[in-house]
Amino acid sequence: MEKYRMNLEYYHFIEDILEHKEFSRIGDIQQHGGITRLEHSLRVSYYSYLIARRLGLHYKEVARAGLLHDFFENSKDTSKKGKLIQFVSHPKDAVENAKTYFDISPLEEDIIKCHMFPSNPFAPRYLESWIVNFVDKTVATYEFSKSFQYKFSYLTNFYIILLFNFLK
Secondary structure, eight states, rough: OHHHSHHHHHHHHHHHHHHHHHHGGGGGSSETTTEEEEHHHHHHHHHHHHHHHHTTHHHHHHHHHHHTTTTTOOOOSSSSHHHHHHHHHHHHHHHHHHHHHHHHHHHHHHHHTTTTTSSSSSOOOOOHHHHHHHHHHHHHHHHHHHHOOOOOHHHHHHHHHHHHHHOO
16 A cells, blocks of 8 residues: 555545545455455556546546545345345445545546446446546456456456557
């Protein structure tokens, strides 16, 4: 987590979120089999920020919304059906939490709401939303591959190759 703090511009954009009492609770929630939801959100936020900055897009909003994209409480229902419902509906919950505790722009709302497309029906309206969506999938694939000791790295490498070809 320290490398995120070393980029002073990035850290300045997200510092208030990281220091917020309600948001900090996601640091106690395990996600993707071995890391916290905070660690996952920081990775998504930081890599999305770097891409958006390089492309000359709204990188501050990308950094903030990328950090807030999984800002929700776990459901008490741990059945398969409950987990599936949470998987599909958590972007809506994250948007509501983000609006409750922070002043978010329409762009940030779209980024958070659409980060699970196509698993949920909300297609991203902005390039920034597509970036966070894509980075979230790439980071999650990497995290799952690390946590289960499987070699999903081929899929992660495929995502990264596509991303770098897009940036050229």
